[in-house]
Amino acid sequence: MNSHDTESGLNHAIVEFYEKLSSWEHAIVREQGISLSHVHTLEALGFHGAMRMKELAEKIGVTTGTLTVQVEKLVAAGLVERLPNETDRRSVRVGLTAQGQTLFQAHSDQHHALTAELTADFSEQERGVLLSFFERMNRHF
Missing domain, CATH: 1.20.5 (Single alpha-helices involved in coiled-coils or other helix-helix interfaces)
Structure with a gap:
């Protein structure tokens, strides 16, 4: 080839x-x-913890305006809450509620199950090589 x-x-x-x-x-x-964009918001908060809106928007690749609409819906659904920012009173952080954490964990568990299923026939060495390839590719984004 x-x-x-x-x-x-x-x-x-x-x-x-x-x-x-x-x-x-x-x-x-x-x-x-819920929508896929909402799940991505929950994933970012679940993996990284509560953060300012600007940081969250950058993590998930949306504008702060788009994120504001998403967060409003997630707050209304009881999945996300606004938290005071101890270092800057002018800004707020957003974080997962207990219900949001539960949904995040369930979704994360499904990802882990899929990964286990997809790599079930791989040796530990092959899994390590695959991981290193994905890490190298992800650094380009």
Whole structure:
């Protein structure tokens, strides 16, 4: 296989994996009754803890205006709460409520189960190599 074929094959495999993962994620989120963008907001807060709106917007790649609308809906749903910012009284932080933490954990558990299923036939060494490849690719974003 020449380098063009390899690059083309990699491109196809990455796109196919993304489409399959995205389809799986949409199906899982539909069962939870919230939007995918809301789940991504919950994931960022679940992984990183409470943070200012600007920081959260940067983490999930949206504008603060878009995030404000999302946070309003998540607050109304009882999944997110506004918290005082001890270092800057002019700004607020947002964090998960207990209900939001429960939903985040359930979604995270589903991701772990999928990862275990997808890599069940991999050796520990192969899993380590795959991890290093994903880490290297993720550094480019």
